[in-house]
Amino acid sequence: MARTIIPFxxxxxxxxxxxxxxxxxxxxxxxxxxxxxxxxxxxxxxLTEIRDFNQMIQIVERVCGIxxxxxxxxxxxxxxxxxxxEVPERAKFLRVIWSELHRIHSHLLWLGLYADAFGxxxxxxxFWRIREKIMDINEATAGNxxxxxxxxxxxxxxxxxxxxxxxxLQELDWVEKETKRLQAVMLDDYTVKKRTVGVGVLTREQxxxxxxxxxxxxxxxxxxxxxxxxxxxxxxxxxxxxxxxDGDCYSRGKVRFLETLQSVDLVRQAISRxxxxxxxxxxxxxxxxxxxxxxxxxxxxxxxxxxxxxxxxLERVRIRTPTFANIPxxxxxxxxxxxxxxxxxxxxxxxxxxxxxx
Amino acid sequence: xAFMTGNVLRNLMGKYSTRLYPIEIRPxxxxxxxxxxxxxxxxxxxxxxxxxxxxxxxxxxxxxxLWTCDPFACVYCGICVEACPVNCLHMKSTHRHVATERxxxxxxxxxxxxxxxxxxxxxxxxxxxxxxxx
Amino acid sequence: MKTLDTIxxxxxxxxGEVAKLVTSGWRMxxxxxxxxxxxxxxxxYHxxxxxxxxxLRLTFPKGMAIPSVTPTLFMAVLVENEIKDHxxxxxxxxxxxxxxxLYLEEEVKATPFCKYSTGTKQ
Numbered sequence: 001m002a003r004t005i006i007p008f009x010x011x012x013x014x015x016x017x018x019x020x021x022x023x024x025x026x027x028x029x030x031x032x033x034x035x036x037x038x039x040x041x042x043x044x045x046x047l048t049e050i051r052d053f054n055q056m057i058q059i060v061e062r063v064c065g066i067x068x069x070x071x072x073x074x075x076x077x078x079x080x081x082x083x084x085x086e087v088p089e090r091a092k093f094l095r096v097i098w099s100e101l102h103r104i105h106s107h108l109l110w111l112g113l114y115a116d117a118f119g120x121x122x123x124x125x126x127f128w129r130i131r132e133k134i135m136d137i138n139e140a141t142a143g144n145x146x147x148x149x150x151x152x153x154x155x156x157x158x159x160x161x162x163x164x165x166x167x168x169l170q171e172l173d174w175v176e177k178e179t180k181r182l183q184a185v186m187l188d189d190y191t192v193k194k195r196t197v198g199v200g201v202l203t204r205e206q207x208x209x210x211x212x213x214x215x216x217x218x219x220x221x222x223x224x225x226x227x228x229x230x231x232x233x234x235x236x237x238x239x240x241x242x243x244x245x246d247g248d249c250y251s252r253g254k255v256r257f258l259e260t261l262q263s264v265d266l267v268r269q270a271i272s273r274x275x276x277x278x279x280x281x282x283x284x285x286x287x288x289x290x291x292x293x294x295x296x297x298x299x300x301x302x303x304x305x306x307x308x309x310x311x312x313x314l315e316r317v318r319i320r321t322p323t324f325a326n327i328p329x330x331x332x333x334x335x336x337x338x339x340x341x342x343x344x345x346x347x348x349x350x351x352x353x354x355x356x357x358x
Numbered sequence: 359x360a361f362m363t364g365n366v367l368r369n370l371m372g373k374y375s376t377r378l379y380p381i382e383i384r385p386x387x388x389x390x391x392x393x394x395x396x397x398x399x400x401x402x403x404x405x406x407x408x409x410x411x412x413x414x415x416x417x418x419x420x421x422x423x424l425w426t427c428d429p430f431a432c433v434y435c436g437i438c439v440e441a442c443p444v445n446c447l448h449m450k451s452t453h454r455h456v457a458t459e460r461x462x463x464x465x466x467x468x469x470x471x472x473x474x475x476x477x478x479x480x481x482x483x484x485x486x487x488x489x490x491x492x
Numbered sequence: 493m494k495t496l497d498t499i500x501x502x503x504x505x506x507x508g509e510v511a512k513l514v515t516s517g518w519r520m521x522x523x524x525x526x527x528x529x530x531x532x533x534x535x536x537y538h539x540x541x542x543x544x545x546x547x548l549r550l551t552f553p554k555g556m557a558i559p560s561v562t563p564t565l566f567m568a569v570l571v572e573n574e575i576k577d578h579x580x581x582x583x584x585x586x587x588x589x590x591x592x593x594l595y596l597e598e599e600v601k602a603t604p605f606c607k608y609s610t611g612t613k614q
Contacts, residue, residue: 034588035570036594037595038595038596038597041596045605046604046605049607081494082494208519209514209519210566210567211520211521211522224542228543229543288494289494290495291496292496292538292545294521294545301521303521303522303538305524305536305538307526315526316524316526316527318524318526320521320522320524324522324570325521325567327570328567328569357595
C-alpha cells in the first residue's frame, strides 16, 4: 500500500479550465486531495478603483465566460438597490429571459463536457449542437453570443420585438424537443449509470455544512435556489427548485438536466407575461452605502458585496462565485473514490475556474 | 437493435448540422455588434466615447482631429455608440477582417473650429454638448 | 443610504459567535475583507439560513492576526487563504495554510488588494 501523489491538472483533457489537484492515492484509491489555484487570477475586483460603476458592469461581465449576463445583473441589482432606483417591469422580465437563456446554454455546455468526461463523445456533440441555437438567439437579440452586455444600471439596453419573441419561442420548442430526445441517454442509459450512480457521494449534511451551492447542493436534496428570493421578475413567475436526493454524480447531472428543461419553461412564462413599457430608468447621483446581493447562477448562488462611498468609484466589490464555494465539497467527495472516477467527480461540480479566481 | 432504426434513418436522411464553412456562410444577424467605425465628417471630437469606454480603448486628439481606437483592447460592448451625442459611431454587423499585421482603427477628420464658427455644429446637438461637458 | 445589519464581534468572540450560528443551523456563505483606512481592516462573515441573511462584522487594526474559523467550519479554508493572499491578513490556527501562495506566485511579496501601502504581511 504505497502512497503516491498524482498531479491532476492544470492541463487535463476533461478540464476546460486550469485547476490543479494534488491527489494522494493508495493503489487506485484516492485518500486525500489538495487544490492549487491561481492559474487565471486577474484581480478584477481591484479595477473598481480606476473604473466607475457604469464601466464596472462590463468588467464584472468578464468574470465568467459562460454566465456573463447573470454577473452583470447581480451587480446592477446591487447598485440599483443602493441608489434606490426603480427598474421598469419590462426590464425585469427581459433580464429573466436572457439570464435563463444563459442558464440553458451553460447547462447544455456542461452536460456535453460531462458526457465527454466519461467517454460518451457523441452525446457531447449532440448537446453542443442544441446549444448552438441558444447562442444564435443571444447573438440575434443581444448582439453577442456570450458577453451580451444588455444590462445597465436602471434597466436593460436592448429590447425584444414581438417577432423576436415568437422566433425565440419557436427555437426553444426545437431545443426542448431535441433535449428531451437525449433524456433517455443521460438519465436511463446503463453505461452512463454505471459511471455516475454512487460516485462522489456528498451527503445532505456535508453539502450544507461545507457551503455547497447550486446544483451541487440541490443534488444532495437541499431545496435552496436563489430564484426563490424573487429577484428581478421571479415574483411573477411560477418556480420551484429542482432537487435530487442522492448526492452522487448522477443526481447532480439529473438536477442540471431537469433545470435545462425548466429554464425553457421559465423563458416561455416570462415572454408570455412580459408587459409593455419602458426598458430603462434614468438616474442621477452615485451609489453610497453597503449591501449584499445574491442571485442564482447556473452553477449556484452568486454573492456580491458592494460598498460605495458617494463617489462614482465603488470602494469595494467582492464577488463570491459558486465554484469557489463548491471546491471544499469537492475535496470532501474525492477521498475514497477510484482514480478513474476523479475526472467525472471533478466535473460534476461544474468547475468554472475563471469565476473562482476572478 | 430495432430501437436504433429510427435514429439511423434520421441521421441518414436528415440535414447536416454543420455548414461547409467557406462555401456556405451564415448571413450576419442584424443586431450583432461587429466592427466599430466612425463617420468622421460628423464627429465633433467631444470625447464622450473615450470617457465612457470601459476598456479605455479610444483616444482622441482634438487639435489634429485624430480619432483612434485600439481594436485589440476594444470589448465590442457598444457603450460608445450609445454615448455619442451626434450619432456618428456605428457598428457593422460583421466582425473585422483578418489581417497579418496589427492595424489600429485611425480616422482623421476636421475638428470643429473653436468658438464662433462651431456654432452651427453645436446647434445641431445642444443637449449633447452639455452632456459632454459634464 | 443602505447599510448592512451586522452583529459586531471582536477577535476574542468571533470563533464563539460563528460556532453558535453554525449549531443553530446557519450556513456560512463567505467572508469579505475591506481595507477601511491605513490603520484598520474589516472582515465580514456572511451567513444564510432559509434565504435569510445575517452578517458578523469584525474590525481590527492592521498587523494583528485574527483567529481562524476554519477549525470550526472547514468551508472557510479557501476564503481565509484568499484574504491572506489579497490583503496580507494573518489567521491564527489556519489548518491548511497556503501561506499567501493560493493565487500568487512565490516571489510575489506585495498584497495586491490593499489600497493603503501600510498593509503589512507577517
